[in-house]
Amino acid sequence: MKEKIIEARNLTKKYDDFTAVNDISFQVEKGEIFGLLGPNGAGKTTTINMLTGMAKISAGKIYYDGIDLTKNMKKAQEIIGVVADESNLYDEMSGYDNLCFCGSLYGLSKTERENKAKDLLNIFRLNEAGNAKFKAYSKGMKRKLTIAAALIHNPQILFLDEPTPGIDVASARQIRDLIKTLNEKNTTVFLTTHYIEEAERLCDRVAFLNKGKIIMIDTVNNLINAAKDENLIEVVLKEKISEKVQFALKLNEEFPYVNCSFKNDDTLNIISSKQIDISPIVNHLSSQNKFIIEARLHRPSLEDAFVKWTGIEIDLMKKEKEKK
Amino acid sequence: MKQSIAFWNILLKDMKNYYLKPPNISWGIVFPFAWMLMMFIRTRTVFNIEEVFSGIVAMSILFGTTSMLSVTITFERKSRSFERLLLAPIRMELLITAKITGAILFGIFNSIIPVLFSVLYFKAAVADWTMLVTGIILLSIISTLLGLFISVSAKEVFEAQTYSNFFRFPMIFLCGLFIPISALPVLIQPLSYLLPVTYGVDILKYSITGDNALSIVLDLAFVITFCFVLFYSSLFFIKKKWII
Ligand SMILES: Nc1ncnc2c1ncn2[C@@H]1O[C@H](COP(=O)(O)OP(=O)(O)OP(=O)(O)O)[C@@H](O)[C@H]1O
Numbered sequence: 241m242k243e244k245i246i247e248a249r250n251l252t253k254k255y256d257d258f259t260a261v262n263d264i265s266f267q268v269e270k271g272e273i274f275g276l277l278g279p280n281g282a283g284k285t286t287t288i289n290m291l292t293g294m295a296k297i298s299a300g301k302i303y304y305d306g307i308d309l310t311k312n313m314k315k316a317q318e319i320i321g322v323v324a325d326e327s328n329l330y331d332e333m334s335g336y337d338n339l340c341f342c343g344s345l346y347g348l349s350k351t352e353r354e355n356k357a358k359d360l361l362n363i364f365r366l367n368e369a370g371n372a373k374f375k376a377y378s379k380g381m382k383r384k385l386t387i388a389a390a391l392i393h394n395p396q397i398l399f400l401d402e403p404t405p406g407i408d409v410a411s412a413r414q415i416r417d418l419i420k421t422l423n424e425k426n427t428t429v430f431l432t433t434h435y436i437e438e439a440e441r442l443c444d445r446v447a448f449l450n451k452g453k454i455i456m457i458d459t460v461n462n463l464i465n466a467a468k469d470e471n472l473i474e475v476v477l478k479e480k481i482s483e484k485v486q487f488a489l490k491l492n493e494e495f496p497y498v499n500c501s502f503k504n505d506d507t508l509n510i511i512s513s514k515q516i517d518i519s520p521i522v523n524h525l526s527s528q529n530k531f532i533i534e535a536r537l538h539r540p541s542l543e544d545a546f547v548k549w550t551g552i553e554i555d556l557m558k559k560e561k562e563k564k
Numbered sequence: 565m566k567q568s569i570a571f572w573n574i575l576l577k578d579m580k581n582y583y584l585k586p587p588n589i590s591w592g593i594v595f596p597f598a599w600m601l602m603m604f605i606r607t608r609t610v611f612n613i614e615e616v617f618s619g620i621v622a623m624s625i626l627f628g629t630t631s632m633l634s635v636t637i638t639f640e641r642k643s644r645s646f647e648r649l650l651l652a653p654i655r656m657e658l659l660i661t662a663k664i665t666g667a668i669l670f671g672i673f674n675s676i677i678p679v680l681f682s683v684l685y686f687k688a689a690v691a692d693w694t695m696l697v698t699g700i701i702l703l704s705i706i707s708t709l710l711g712l713f714i715s716v717s718a719k720e721v722f723e724a725q726t727y728s729n730f731f732r733f734p735m736i737f738l739c740g741l742f743i744p745i746s747a748l749p750v751l752i753q754p755l756s757y758l759l760p761v762t763y764g765v766d767i768l769k770y771s772i773t774g775d776n777a778l779s780i781v782l783d784l785a786f787v788i789t790f791c792f793v794l795f796y797s798s799l800f801f802i803k804k805k806w807i808i
């Protein structure tokens with residue numbers, strides 16, 4: 241077991257009678273990218289707000305590095321950087337001044353914060369815009385500067401509430417790469433997202449959150465594996481098979497522990513409830529002079545897993561987001 | 565040390581972004597002139613400077629600070645940049661003190677022009693300079709804290725503005741500036757004594773003419789008590805309402 245840097249125990253948040261986050265528990269390991277994935281109103285922002293001292297906790301406890309800081313979130317704020325779901329820098333100030341000001345809030349000396357601000361502008365490729373006012377930035381640039389501002393004091397943990405909301409593909413990709421790089425340099429990342437592909441691409445571990453409850457929590461691979469009911473290997477042959485039914489029948493006799501069928505004229509589907517050793521099948525095919533050009537394991541995606549465990553229609557979730 | 569860096573930079577940023585902007589500086593200069601003009605029209609003759617001096621100073625401070633602070637804080641809350649401050653590892657007491665210090669200094673700045681003008685041009689005689697300075701500082705603090713209190717309830721910038729006026733205009737008539745409190749209807753008089761500005765104005769009157777309504781010790785005690793009450797009750801509501 242790796243060292244845990246954050247632990248939430250039975251966290252609950254109530255707004256009057258409404259329970260936004262309902263008794264959730266989880267741990268974040270040092271050095272990982274942990275993702276909270278869920279639809280609108282699942283309670284993602286509320287969870288981040290509790291973890292960062294921006295919302296009062298109705299019940300439960302929060303530990304940082306094993307220390308109970310539930311009642312002392314100011315202490316936690318020293319080691320965390322927070323990127324809110326919307327840009328919240330000063331419109332009238334330049335990018336550079338914004339970064340320096342944020343540095344001063346964490347007590348960085350003038351030279352420290354100036355150097356770090358220049359570094360960050362460099363890393364985020366915002367050098368040229370450094371002296372422009374924040375309000376003149378494009379959406380993607382604003383997002384990048386907001387992330388940079390959260391990094392000014394070298395936090396151990398970076399919280400990101402939706403890393404790439406409404407940002408074009410290229411900028412989103414750049415931001416994801418930056419998050420990856422940052423993580424490789426030992427920053428623990430806690431992010432929320434409703435983009436399943438984003439969670440799949442970025443996160444080591446993911447929690448599915450719905451209606452304030454954690455439904456599943458595991459590594460991306462385990463979540464996917466747990467979602468698949470069967471193993472499916474597709475074998476693509478160079479030449480089309482004319483008598484598919486008979487060919488498949490023979491294969492099934494030869495290898496009774498799998499179920500073979502043709503997906504189309506040149507693609508054979510091999511299905512089993514267990515893991516499949518395809519070498520004997522491949523050998524068999526080649527002994528019959530079949531030229532195999534590809535054999536691939538069909539991987540279910542995190543999306544399949546998400547749908548299976550939460551019962552949420554993905555298309556519906558995407559549409560809701562677009563409406564926003 | 566770290567906290568003092570944060571404090572200083574919050575103050576500096578507010579100064580640069582709000583208080584030292586040309587429109588605000590010119591406000592601090594033009595506004596007191598407007599008050600003087602009003603006094604002049606009111607008396608219709610060359611007015612007795614000692615009589616109106618404290619009024620001009622008090623109004624300049626009150627109108628310079630209250631809405632200024634409540635508007636800037638509400639604006640920052642609305643644009644969410646205020647979150648940055650709440651997210652920083654700075655004690656709330658210090659954070660709020662940093663935010664109000666800018667407005668307090670601005671209030672003091674607002675009083676400089678009327679004081680200089682009255683003393684240098686109208687040759688007003690100041691009986692007690694120490695008390696004048698003390699009064700100006702205390703009035704700046706109390707007007708700023710009123711602005712802080714307002715910003716706790718305002719959600720929109722226009723609300724902050726409206727609430728400020730809602731507080732300020734009745735205050736002008738109730739604090740004994742233009743109408744002595746004793747000349748007010750008996751039923752309204754207690755209201756006057758509930759207003760912290762009343763005591764601040766009395767300190768100013770004392771410092772200029774020595775002709776004030778209450779005991780100076782009482783004035784000072786009341787204003788300082790009001791400051792603490794306003795500061796801590798604002799803090800209480802901020803913790804309660806802004807971190808939900
Ligand atoms: N201040 C509040 N008062 C009352 N209810 C609130 C408040 N903030 C959030 N909620 C409710 O709590 C629930 C969770 O909200 P939250 O913002 O955490 O969702 P989310 O997962 O971040 O959603 P999104 O994807 O839209 O950002 C929602 O039903 C929301 O309406």
Ligand SMILES: [Mg+2]
Pocket residue numbers: 284285286325401
């Ligand atoms: Mg959210």
